[in-house]
Amino acid sequence: MQKKITWPNGARCACAITFDIDADSLIHISKPADGHDRLYPISMGRYGPTVAIPRILETYKRLGLKQSFFAPGWVVEQYPDVMESILKEGHEIGHHGYLHEDPTSHSPSEQEYWFERALESHARVLGNKPKGYRAPVYNVTQGVIDLLNKHEFEYDSSLMADDLPYVMRSKGRSLIELPVHWGTDDWPQFAHYDEIGYMMPVAGPTAGLSPFWEEFEAQYEAGGFWIGIWHPFLTGRLARWRQVEKWLESVLDRGDVWFASLEEIARHVRSQYGADAESVRVEELPYYSAPVLTK
Numbered sequence: 001m002q003k004k005i006t007w008p009n010g011a012r013c014a015c016a017i018t019f020d021i022d023a024d025s026l027i028h029i030s031k032p033a034d035g036h037d038r039l040y041p042i043s044m045g046r047y048g049p050t051v052a053i054p055r056i057l058e059t060y061k062r063l064g065l066k067q068s069f070f071a072p073g074w075v076v077e078q079y080p081d082v083m084e085s086i087l088k089e090g091h092e093i094g095h096h097g098y099l100h101e102d103p104t105s106h107s108p109s110e111q112e113y114w115f116e117r118a119l120e121s122h123a124r125v126l127g128n129k130p131k132g133y134r135a136p137v138y139n140v141t142q143g144v145i146d147l148l149n150k151h152e153f154e155y156d157s158s159l160m161a162d163d164l165p166y167v168m169r170s171k172g173r174s175l176i177e178l179p180v181h182w183g184t185d186d187w188p189q190f191a192h193y194d195e196i197g198y199m200m201p202v203a204g205p206t207a208g209l210s211p212f213w214e215e216f217e218a219q220y221e222a223g224g225f226w227i228g229i230w231h232p233f234l235t236g237r238l239a240r241w242r243q244v245e246k247w248l249e250s251v252l253d254r255g256d257v258w259f260a261s262l263e264e265i266a267r268h269v270r271s272q273y274g275a276d277a278e279s280v281r282v283e284e285l286p287y288y289s290a291p292v293l294t295k
Helices: 025-030 039-063 073-078 080-088 108-126 142-150 205-222 238-252 262-275
Strands: 013-020 068-071 092-095 166-170 173-177 225-230 257-259 282-285
Touching: 013 205, 013 262, 025 039, 025 073, 039 080, 039 238, 068 073, 073 080, 073 108, 080 092, 080 108, 092 108, 092 262, 108 142, 142 166, 142 173, 166 262, 173 262, 205 225, 205 238, 238 257
Parallel strands: 013 068, 013 225, 013 257, 068 092, 166 282
Antiparallel strands: 166 173
């Protein structure tokens, strides 16, 4: 039987829109030799922090929402004014690597170097330490979990083991996992990015966003947790964001949906787990200690 989490103030379900502000980090990490001179993908990435984020923040302010963003450390350094504007409005910015590097392509020592370099960027530019983490391309390793616990992160939002938030226990420590899945990620609907190997057929705003609303209705009916994993240069485009605004207004009118940052949701789940351990599922890590196939 699936666990049942109760939400604050009698809310029927919890919701969070999260934005990964990758900006132009993607072209630099994928094409290190000449990414700096590929102006089309640079401009596409820059649209996120320079045009989409102000649009998104204006909507959130008008509707009274506090939400979560994730940014690579390099993006924090490149766009400090944008990052500061996000924090000024009461939103959170989580850890998303340094240059959107894939942890699975690095040795443990390299993982630690890039993880801590990104932490230093947040501290130096913004004067804070992220509470949450999302792995680039969702690629978490056990080494990353160890780093999250070492640096006392409150939550991860990269894994897919449940519909509801759950506890991940590893080596005597625990994190709250706020699970994602591809059904509410905007990459399959809108990403058309040949330079990094993605050539998705771009959906129109209504067709591309309607699967997210279907996912929400299922979670609303079940009393669950809905999360959008979006990118400003994709869903922050004008026509798409107009559709999002209309959806937000209609959902907020219901009066029983809790929109919160992932940090708030993680703290609520941990508090509930402390009061009633049977209400939150637990995953034990590591899953495996060695390859399952050996010669």
